[in-house]
Amino acid sequence: MVIVDDHALLAESLELALNFEGYDARRVELPEEPPSETKLVSLITRSQPRIVLLDLDLGQHGSGVRLIAPLARAGVDVVVVTSSTDEPDWGHALHAGARTVLSKTMPLGEILGTVRRLNHGLSVLDVEDRERLIRAWMGQEQRIIEIRRRLDQLSPRESQVLEHLMGGLTVGEIAKLRVVSEATVRTQVKSVLAKLGVSSQIAAVSIAHQADWRAA
Structure with missing residues (x-):
């Protein structure tokens, strides 16, 4: 043994x-x-x-x-x-x-x-x-497959915004880092939430972690 x-x-x-x-x-x-x-x-x-x-x-x-x-x-x-x-x-x-x-x-x-x-x-x-x-386990696997399908719908810039959110950055910090307005970042965050089917940045970050996702 x-x-x-x-x-x-x-x-x-x-x-x-x-x-x-x-x-x-x-x-x-x-x-x-x-x-x-x-x-x-x-x-x-x-x-x-x-x-x-x-x-x-x-x-x-x-x-x-x-x-x-x-x-x-x-x-x-x-x-x-x-x-x-x-x-x-x-x-x-x-x-x-x-x-x-x-x-x-x-x-x-x-x-x-x-x-x-x-x-x-x-x-x-x-x-x-x-x-x-x-x-x-199979139910969780199906849910992760669905989450990854939604994540694949993000544009390159939306993916970058989500990755920054996962890193703990605020909208203001993301705007300064990318040299764009906060209004632009908020619009992109709103689009990320809509595509992922969630209502908050915390929920978006959570499901991205569940799917072990990283921006390409």
Whole structure:
């Protein structure tokens, strides 16, 4: 059994508890320089683990979600243990092939109980819960696709204005930076809001961040 988590304290606690339970568990020491996905998967599967406890947030190594599918294809049962409480994040992990998703706030005994059930070939997640969480992720994905479609409708200048708003600049500051009148910037902001279907600059900035958008 392998534990993949860049938070050393939790990883060490899980390693000690699992070994105390009689499992052959070890933590994977993540390299200082992030390797390719292939090399990272190879590092994790080197000992041919049956179960991998995987965090979703691996710091500089990026999202753990990208590792789930290749690990599952290698015959590994992936159990995600995450601090995220976002249901679409959980659904994304399940859609990628994770057997279940557990919260880091869950008592250690419950995490061990899940590993125990999985090790005995028992179900660790209700079908209804799995489907509900995957639907939550798919719904979010569709919303992001729609947001990106709207963002693509922005003109180059409107895109620049939105990017400045995302950087925390005011209308006055944007006008000085672009050497135009505040009235011109306000007109462009109004057009941005109309195209994005929102009523405030805060909402426009929020959905742009949700879509991980940047001006071309």
